[in-house]
Amino acid sequence: MALIPSPAARYITVHHTQRLSSSLHRVYFRPEDCSGLSAEHHGAHIKLFFPDQISHRPLLPSRNAQGKIIWPEGKKPVTRTYTVRQFLAEEQLLAIDFVLHPTFGIAADWARHAQPGHVLGLAGPGGQARFHPNAEYWILVGDLSALAMIAATLEQLPTDAKGQVWLEINAPHEQIDLLHPTGVEVHWQITNADFNEKIKTSLQQLNWDTQQISVTLAGENARVIALRKIFRQQYHVPKSYLYAVPYWKQGETEENYHQQRHHVMDTDD
Numbered sequence: 001m002a003l004i005p006s007p008a009a010r011y012i013t014v015h016h017t018q019r020l021s022s023s024l025h026r027v028y029f030r031p032e033d034c035s036g037l038s039a040e041h042h043g044a045h046i047k048l049f050f051p052d053q054i055s056h057r058p059l060l061p062s063r064n065a066q067g068k069i070i071w072p073e074g075k076k077p078v079t080r081t082y083t084v085r086q087f088l089a090e091e092q093l094l095a096i097d098f099v100l101h102p103t104f105g106i107a108a109d110w111a112r113h114a115q116p117g118h119v120l121g122l123a124g125p126g127g128q129a130r131f132h133p134n135a136e137y138w139i140l141v142g143d144l145s146a147l148a149m150i151a152a153t154l155e156q157l158p159t160d161a162k163g164q165v166w167l168e169i170n171a172p173h174e175q176i177d178l179l180h181p182t183g184v185e186v187h188w189q190i191t192n193a194d195f196n197e198k199i200k201t202s203l204q205q206l207n208w209d210t211q212q213i214s215v216t217l218a219g220e221n222a223r224v225i226a227l228r229k230i231f232r233q234q235y236h237v238p239k240s241y242l243y244a245v246p247y248w249k250q251g252e253t254e255e256n257y258h259q260q261r262h263h264v265m266d267t268d269d
């Protein structure tokens with residue numbers, strides 16, 4: 001899968017915020033430099049750099065002559081991975097949807113208190129393809145952390161696309177309106193032990209022998225690993241038709257989990 005080149009790091013400043021639900025907060029940023037940002041990047045991932053105090057500017061990295069990333073005084077700021085929900089080119093605004101999860105997290109807490117004028121650092125967008133554009137059927141599964149990616153993907157599918165989306169939420173009021181092709185069914189599910197079983201039952205109705213099926217899985221680590229096993233071992237989905245990325249791990253901060261995520265992504269089952 002092609003990699004999208006990552007442009008240099010830059011500052012982004014909060015322009016305004018919008019509460020999408022009790023658990024999801026959209027922040028519109030104005031980037032100091034909009035190069036490398038376009039509608040093509042909706043759903044792509046970015047790195048955000050956080051300041052040590054909300055009113056400060058975070059540090060930004062630079063590259064040395066050998067292309068190695070260098071941090072001022074060797075200090076790397078708190079870094080988190082997020083998704084470009086939308087880039088509004090005319091207004092020069094970048095929308096990022098933050099989950100306001102109940103456990104304390106530096107990023108979620110920052111978003112909860114974000115005010116116009118607050119500044120973050122941004123690197124990207126980049127990352128692997130999140131769906132196969134030439135498939136005949138699309139399956140997307142995720143939780144709130146993956147909602148921005150899934151919402152953007154639904155807007156990028158062909159208008160006559162067929163498929164199914166499974167979104168795991170904690171309560172009915174976390175459901176938001178999504179634009180999607182009419183042939184794509186959207187299932188909102190309150191989180192419970194039956195989530196994988198419901199998906200498995202639905203998969204039995206599909207014709208896996210004659211259709212090219214693209215599968216996108218994102219969300220909590222254990223969920224992604226369990227579902228990936230089903231698609232790889234039971235339905236033999238080729239890796240080129242599968243995006244399976246754990247976006248977070250219960251009980252682990254991004255610092256602790258980052259390396260493990262890459263290990264999970266590199267394994268083949």
Ligand SMILES: Cc1cc2nc3c(=O)[nH]c(=O)nc-3n(C[C@H](O)[C@H](O)[C@H](O)COP(=O)(O)OP(=O)(O)OC[C@H]3O[C@@H](n4cnc5c(N)ncnc54)[C@H](O)[C@@H]3O)c2cc1C
Binds near residue numbers: 109148
């Ligand atoms: C490619 C990619 C794209 C992503 N896009 C988005 C996005 O658009 N929006 C978004 O909100 N997140 C997104 N994430 C997930 C986000 O990076 C993590 O949730 C991150 O851990 C949040 O940082 P934090 O500082 O709030 O919490 P951390 O300090 O990393 O973690 C603190 C605690 O909170 C828990 N926690 C972290 N995230 C969640 C969660 N979502 N729900 C419940 N508990 C949690 C952890 O298990 C830990 O116990 C993405 C991740 C990846 C890899």
